[in-house]
Amino acid sequence: MNLGLKNKIAIVTAASQGLGKASALALAQEGATVVICSRRQKEITETANEIQKATNATVIPLVADVAKPEDIERLAAETKQRFGTVHVLVNNAGGPPTGDILSLKDEDWQKGHDLTLMSMVRLTRAVLPMMIQQRWGRIITITSIAAKQPINELLLSSAIRPGILGLTKVLANQYAKDNITVNTVCPGNVLTKRQEELATSRAAAKNISMEQYLKETAGAIPAGRLGRPEEIGNVIAFLASEQASYVNGVNMLVDGSAAKGIH
Secondary structure, eight states, X not given: OOOSOTTOEEEESSOSSHHHHHHHHHHHHTTOEEEEEXXXXXXXXXXXXXXXXXXXXXXXXXXXOTTSHHXXXXXXXXXXXXXXXXXXEEEOOOOOOOBOTTTOOHHHHHHHIIIIIIHHXXXXXXXXXXXXXXXXXXXXXXXXXXXXXXXXXXXXXXXXXXXXXHHHHHHHHHHGGGTEEEEEEEEOSBOSHHHHHHHHHHHHHHTSOHHHHHHHHHHTXXXXXXXXXXXXXXXXXXXXXXXXXXXXXXXXXXXXXXXXXXX
């Protein structure tokens, strides 16, 4: 299937590894020009070179921390200066701090708010005028299964990420007339560095090995395994495509049927 992404300009944040990297790779494979960012120059440059070598696409690495408003403004401005516009935005950020209501301080809540919700707000605000002007845009935010099914150990995610789902629906309602779609992807357990970090702490709490914890986790998923980053990337590429033009305001679980409710 031709996804109609050739020569489209995409921004993918937090893309040096994990789901951001997989999303950037999937878009580049479809012919998009991709601007990727992370906080570390070495890692994001290596990722850009890797994706460019694999796809022959143009991949531009930039250093930016999406928790900082000035970095978001610079990311959008540099992309516009280089390419004139943005067609696709993939909002992605590392997970907020873990902890419980007694251990998490006000600064932890503020950090989680800025990283998780405000990064999406600020990035969307930065690129939306370009999408309105050209009457074509795709805004996709990677959240988590915790946005739909709260997870006790992920208190900040469970509290903050549902707000992204509500904002997504409102933006979809408001800008569908401009041929702009706004959707979220809610991954379940996907084997990324973040998942390994969570598995390590949860395994230690249970006094079992990480391997045993991951085996138990996979056993609780109807698909019988954890997801692969590229499976999330493929969904991102579809939602960014011309073929997905009537998919709007959707908060899509990609979880191997792990979530228990009807969503």
